[in-house]
Each structure stands twice: as structure tokens, then as C-alpha cells.
Amino acid sequence: MTQTVDVLISASSIPAYAHPGDAGADLRSTISLVLEPGERALVPTGVSFAMPDGYVAFVVPRSGLATKHGITVVNAPGTVDAGYRGEVKVTLLNTDKREAYSVNAGDRIAQVIFMQVAQANFIEVAELPGSDRGAGGFGSTGYSAPATETPAAGSDEELKGQKS
Numbered sequence: 001m002t003q004t005v006d007v008l009i010s011a012s013s014i015p016a017y018a019h020p021g022d023a024g025a026d027l028r029s030t031i032s033l034v035l036e037p038g039e040r041a042l043v044p045t046g047v048s049f050a051m052p053d054g055y056v057a058f059v060v061p062r063s064g065l066a067t068k069h070g071i072t073v074v075n076a077p078g079t080v081d082a083g084y085r086g087e088v089k090v091t092l093l094n095t096d097k098r099e100a101y102s103v104n105a106g107d108r109i110a111q112v113i114f115m116q117v118a119q120a121n122f123i124e125v126a127e128l129p130g131s132d133r134g135a136g137g138f139g140s141t142g143y144s145a146p147a148t149e150t151p152a153a154g155s156d157e158e159l160k161g162q163k164s
């Protein structure tokens with residue numbers, strides 16, 4: 001079942017979830033603007049929140065705008081702190097190299113996701129405990145599919161086996 005949290009809101013248009021169970025509620029622009037290729041702009045949404053401590057709101061791109069028009073959120077996920085009472089704004093970027101993108105007032109430009117977060121209680125130590133991964137990162141596990149015991153259907157090994 002979907003968890004909910006009470007969030008106080010002051011808004012010109014209340015963000016809506018398109019479907020039951022959706023994680024993101026759509027944010028609308030309060031202004032019209034044109035983003036030229038490669039251009040970014042800080043876009044007001046007309047909403048301000050008060051959420052409980054221990055929560056954060058993340059401002060993230062809409063996949064349709066990203067895929068069809070190259071519109072993204074520069075700092076995604078934009079972090080709205082629980083204590084922030086100002087207007088939520090979205091730093092939109094038009095990554096398309098050729099096409100300008102027009103935003104009309106009222107357009108759904110991004111979405112906001114509410115999540116529980118913990119603050120770290122930093123405990124300084126001389127040496128960190130070991131782990132399976134250790135310090136490996138940044139592609140240390142490679143990029144191709146891991147080798148398997150059984151060759152995939154249609155693989156070279158399987159075809160060779162059929163021939164012999």
C-alpha cells in the first residue's frame with residue numbers, strides 16, 4: 001500500500017499524482033518562456049511546502065519531456081529541505097542541440113517526490129570495517145554480461161555444439 005505523509009502547502013496549483021501509487025506529483029510552471037537549444041532557466045512553480053522533519057522533496061525531470069524534447073532538470077534531483085518555506089523552483093535545461101522548447105504557464109515541467117531521509121551521525125574512526133566490495137567502484141565490475149555456466153540460446157557456444 002502507498003505510504004502517505006501530510007505536507008502543508010501554499011500553492012497556485014496543487015501538484016497532482018497522475019495515477020494511484022505514482023511516486024512523483026507533477027509541478028507546473030507559473031510562467032511562459034522559451035528555452036533555446038542549450039539554454040537553462042529557473043522556473044517558478046507557485047508552490048511552497050512545509051513537510052515534517054525527516055522528509056525531503058526531490059525535484060526530478062519528467063521522462064516524456066526528457067525523451068521527446070531533451071528537457072531536463074540541471075541539478076536533478078533538486079533537494080527541497082524540510083525547513084525550506086520558499087517557492088519551489090525548477091532549473092530546467094534544454095539539452096536539444098537544434099530545437100527550442102516553449103513552456104506555457106500551467107505546463108507540467110517536472111515532478112516532486114517526497115522521501116524519508118536520515119541525517120548522518122558522523123563517527124570518526126582510524127580504519128573502516130572491511131566489506132565485500134572494498135574500494136572497488138567506477139566500473140570495477142566491468143560492463144559486459146557476467147559469464148554464465150549455460151550459454152544463452154543462439155550463442156556461439158550453443159551453435160558450435162549443435163554442429164558437432
Ligand SMILES: O=c1ccn([C@H]2C[C@H](O)[C@@H](COP(=O)(O)OP(=O)(O)OP(=O)(O)O)O2)c(=O)[nH]1
Binds near residue numbers: 075078080082088089
Ligand atoms: O531544485 C531545487 C533545489 C532547491 N530548491 C530550494 C529548496 C532548498 O531547500 C533550497 C536550497 O537548495 P540547496 O541546498 O540545494 O541549494 P544551495 O545551493 O546549497 O543553497 P543554500 O546555500 O541556500 O542551501 O532551494 C528548489 O526550490 N528547487
